[in-house]
Amino acid sequence: MTTLPITPSQTVGPFFAYGLTAHQYGYDFNSLVEGELVNPIVHSAELIYVSGQILDGNGQPVSDAMIECWQADGQGQYNTQPIAYPTDQSSFIGFGRLGTGTTRTNQFTFTTIKPGATAPDSAPHINVILFLRGSLRTLYTRLYFADEPEANEQDALLRSVEPERRTTLIATKSKDGHYQFNIRLQGSDETVFFDL
Amino acid sequence: MEPNIVEPDKPATHSGLSPSVPLSNHPLHLSPEYKSTILRSPTRPLMLVPDQMKNLRMPVFGDSCLGALDNDLTKNARKNGEPIGERIKIAGRVLDASGRPLPNVLVEIWQANAAGRYIHKAEIHDAPLDPNFLGAGRLLTDAEGRYSFYTIKPGAYPWGNHYNAWRPNHIHFSVIGPHLDQRLITQMYFPGDPLFAYDPIFQSVPKHARELLIAKFSMDWTEPEFALAYEFNIVLNGRNQTPFE
Numbered sequence A: 001m002t003t004l005p006i007t008p009s010q011t012v013g014p015f016f017a018y019g020l021t022a023h024q025y026g027y028d029f030n031s032l033v034e035g036e037l038v039n040p041i042v043h044s045a046e047l048i049y050v051s052g053q054i055l056d057g058n059g060q061p062v063s064d065a066m067i068e069c070w071q072a073d074g075q076g077q078y079n080t081q082p083i084a085y086p087t088d089q090s091s092f093i094g095f096g097r098l099g100t101g102t103t104r105t106n107q108f109t110f111t112t113i114k115p116g117a118t119a120p121d122s123a124p125h126i127n128v129i130l131f132l133r134g135s136l137r138t139l140y141t142r143l144y145f146a147d148e149p150e151a152n153e154q155d156a157l158l159r160s161v162e163p164e165r166r167t168t169l170i171a172t173k174s175k176d177g178h179y180q181f182n183i184r185l186q187g188s189d190e191t192v193f194f195d196l
Numbered sequence B: 001m002e003p004n005i006v007e008p009d010k011p012a013t014h015s016g017l018s019p020s021v022p023l024s025n026h027p028l029h030l031s032p033e034y035k036s037t038i039l040r041s042p043t044r045p046l047m048l049v050p051d052q053m054k055n056l057r058m059p060v061f062g063d064s065c066l067g068a069l070d071n072d073l074t075k076n077a078r079k080n081g082e083p084i085g086e087r088i089k090i091a092g093r094v095l096d097a098s099g100r101p102l103p104n105v106l107v108e109i110w111q112a113n114a115a116g117r118y119i120h121k122a123e124i125h126d127a128p129l130d131p132n133f134l135g136a137g138r139l140l141t142d143a144e145g146r147y148s149f150y151t152i153k154p155g156a157y158p159w160g161n162h163y164n165a166w167r168p169n170h171i172h173f174s175v176i177g178p179h180l181d182q183r184l185i186t187q188m189y190f191p192g193d194p195l196f197a198y199d200p201i202f203q204s205v206p207k208h209a210r211e212l213l214i215a216k217f218s219m220d221w222t223e224p225e226f227a228l229a230y231e232f233n234i235v236l237n238g239r240n241q242t243p244f245e
């Protein structure tokens, strides 16, 4: 079997917004996905909001990052249907993308529902994919939920993380339906990133 | 057209890795010559994860996502005429490491205009905007993993990394492959650019793999009286052992 050399990764750079996240930044180009992973009308009763900042080695929020979320639905099933545009008809997308340059505090806020567990040894989680100026490679991490302590205890991946670093993967609950998930690129509470 | 295959000239060493570690084509996270990496790259070792996680299926996109001119950047933002600059075609295939073509992959591109100016609001380079050029496009690969864009050749532009820093001409590519470990963002460069030697972003790639980011001029695909063509193939991580379902 032939093995082809892999195409090297490069930084997303500072100027991705008008291509990858045009609509939310007000550029004249449409966006296939945004910060809503579900149709908020269809799922109004179970909506959650996941907010956070990307923080650099000085603890400063990053204003030019792009974060993607990919998660299962409430039953633990990933969406295998093609994402359509416009997305209004589709009640569960499961995939979202936001830049951090649209708010004064460089916060992102995804609107979604809590995912179901995808396996008996897996707690509800969101796959997080991060790109930013100054990062030469795709950064992968996961978001778990602080109000799922028993499930988190049983999660195979979380259990394999050194105990003192596990909290970096767990979104805290600020109030009902609102979760906070900051990603720290460096420092004593540096987020755990995965080798994919 | 066969994808680019590059013979490593000699096994370059990734600092900190023993020679027995398979050589990666990707840059290291920390590449201090590219100054922004210093405060923005992880300092702890990345966590190894099971294959099952790498194999997680990514979202797929339907044809309804694409506008008729999304893959033609020379037409998709016209206001009162044609964009200025050299019209070119960029085409190739998206493959996995086993050489299997990857159909229905979302490829998104963005770039500076012919003068080296991005339309991005934070861009401060004193070069003209082009009212008829946005510099963004997208498409889905066809059943054989093929793609093709028309665009304008981007200009070089200065940046603040160091004194007299200029980026080589490049087009940014974002690719969502079928599996989680096949999410790639990269940059495509043009052959023979004199700025390669001075660009820390290009130089962040291990020496043996830099060729892979340089498109090849293609006379075969060049369109008479219309546009020069460049071939750029994209090979995504993984999938050597895993049978394709």
Ligand SMILES: [Fe+3]
Pocket (backbone or CB within 6 Å): A013, A015, B112, B167, B170, B172
């Ligand atoms: Fe650029």
